[in-house]
Amino acid sequence: MLGLAQRAVEAKWPMVALRPVAGRYHPYDPAFIADPYRHLDRLRATAPAYYSKVTGSYLVSSHAVATDVLGDRRYTSNRMLDSSLRNRMFMRLGKFSPTEKQALDNTLANVSADTHQRMRNAISQDFGKRRITALLPRIEYWVDRLLDEAAARGRIELIDDFAAKLPILVVAELLGFPPRDRRRLQEWSDSYLVLVDPMIRGAGIKRMSGAFHEFDPYIADTLRRKQADPDDDLISRLLERHRAGEFDDAQLRTLIMMLMIAGHEVITNLLGNAVASLLRFPEQRRRLCAEPELMPTAIEEFIRFESPIQAVWRIAAEDLDIEGVHVPAWRAVTVLIGAANNDPGQFPEPRRLDLGRADNRHLGFALGAHYCAGPWLARIEAAAALSRFLERFPNFRGDATRLRWKPAAGLRGLYELPLAL
Template sequence: MLPLRPVAGRYNPYDPSYIRDPYPWLDRLRATAPVHYSRVTGSYLVSSYALATEVLADRRYTGNRKLDSSLRNRMFLRFGKFSPAEEKAQDSTLTNVSDDMHQSMRNAISYDFGKRRVTALLPRIEFWVDRLLDEAAARGTIDLVNDFSAKLPVLVVAELLGFPPQDARRLQEWSDSYLVLVDPLIKGAGVARMSGAFHQFDPYIADTLSRKRAEPGDDLITRLLERHREGEFDAAQLRTLIMMLMVAGHEVITNLLGNAVATLLRFPEERRRLQKEPELMPTAIEEFIRFESPIQAAWRIAKEDLEIEGVTVPARRAVTVLIGAANNDPAQFTDPRRLDVGRADNRHLGFALGSHYCAGPWLARVEGAAALSRFLERFPDFRGDATRLRWKPAAGLRGLYELPLTL
């Protein structure tokens, strides 16, 4: 978790060739060492689909990374110099609370992130999509990432939560500051930046809660506030949950949209197929998530000494489930590096699995489908250079810095 340049080995997600295309690396790792201890991450890597599903579904692992006893994690916690308020917030996240509290928090957000509620939000999603695309149409060009896929999810999740849309820019800036928790080498990431954002974001949420007490709305913050009044979670847990939903509610969709359009540039025949058969969009979304997974890794900590495929994982040590590797495992997916927008039985792990399954898959699916459908409909002849993609250096996420297109 510290920004160390690791020595070369079987797994080096900061190598320029890995950043450009991680899948040859992941194929070799899966073939030669499906369970492999990595000095880069200080964790045990799991790269096959079968072992990934096994670990993700096993309740003998926890998502609480504060329990990780590796030197790398201890140094992060020691040198982070977190304030008591920051410590309390870290202890109150979905991954770090007790199993009972984790389930209570998931129950509290299940309605607003469920299929029915997200589908009902579709007209508002399309409103924001069209507003951003109108701006692009006036210019004739678009940076798909910075002008569209990074802006849209913030506007949508802010509305779902109950934040005013005019605050979207600073909400995005604060949320981006938390990417250090996923990977410290993402451009601009750092503990100091995250700390600074926390001390602005936390009081902002407190002010929003005060406003919602006086003027309740049909939004998630109002509903969470009611559960707080009923004693389901304390004030710090309430504010942290709202903060983490804002953080998690946009990064995955930002990467999904950017990765999907970049992939269509690389596979023009599948682009034409999707344009001719727009009813394939639901299966196409699943294929984009599988093919170029926005989330590349999930971390689990062993609660006790465990064994994976003959390899002992000591208690309080981390296992990194390489989702990008599992989603491209030929033992599970036929010809995995071929994009197939109509791929059937696509049981990818892009939203993880088990008790820590992503809370927002329907938001990603509905928002992703609405955004891509509208984009392809309005700009069927968009052009860009798929040979000059600039990927962010990250072990846990996969996304682009930019994607300039001519419309």
């Protein structure tokens, strides 16, 4: 089923809805893709913990239960430990080489707890609020360059022309990759989205393998250059920790690769989803243009309302119970972030966009030991991009009734968003 699903997406075949066989949750049904929240509301109301045949995992959808699972140290994020048939088939069909398997084993989600903490400590300052705020002039520089190009045309395809380009340029500069390599870096990063969700457009195991064997030597070459001529960038600082014995070669290269990948798709979706939301709620667009000081709370509401990350996975390290449902050891639990962020028990009128919403305790970046490493990069970059975009093009126009969402369970974003400026 996994291979057929991937080929169907890549060939743009219509997906067959499997609801009668699969039960309550089928994230690749076109009706679900168009509006998941109506379906998630029913799931939350009838089955706060539910075994899904589609995902091969146990689903949780309420804000309270999701918070409990994400904060519970009896779960691990290492999806390689998932004993389900689906995961075993994924690993078997992947036919990963020893080098590829070594890289998978050394991602932040899969390393041991002490290595995980060392990795997070190594990047915490560069991804912290102070360092990202210091990077703001460079973020604004790239924003303005991309918007200048759009202004000259009088139109913009927001995803390809702006939302997908900006995060690659910013994270490449943060890490220390040259901006001229943006296109290659984006292609390699896109190829790894199969690890998040096998249904992402164009993502496949074969493509991921090909990207790895280009990206890994590129990182090795970059490390040799930085070793000889260090700079004020994250790769140079990680090399210092490598020399101090904190990481081996494979851990260092994999960490850099994962930071490049993680630093782009979520922000791309955040920007696209935010602008689409402003199209759908013109009164909130007028409010934000009139009160630009609302931007920090607006960003939190955009993350909650149309969460770029729709689901995260945890693996039970022992037999556990969720709302009376038995979860065997080494089985996956899917935390439905999009459902939790639209739980009316936590958020009054959750499907109303309110850019001044107070007490917005969304789970858009997850929680616990595996809380997203880059929330400040996402917040500050998105705020800079949206502020500049609205300043320059407050009257942008587009069709909010014809949004085409990517078929994905773990992420939510648009294929395209054409706008007249």
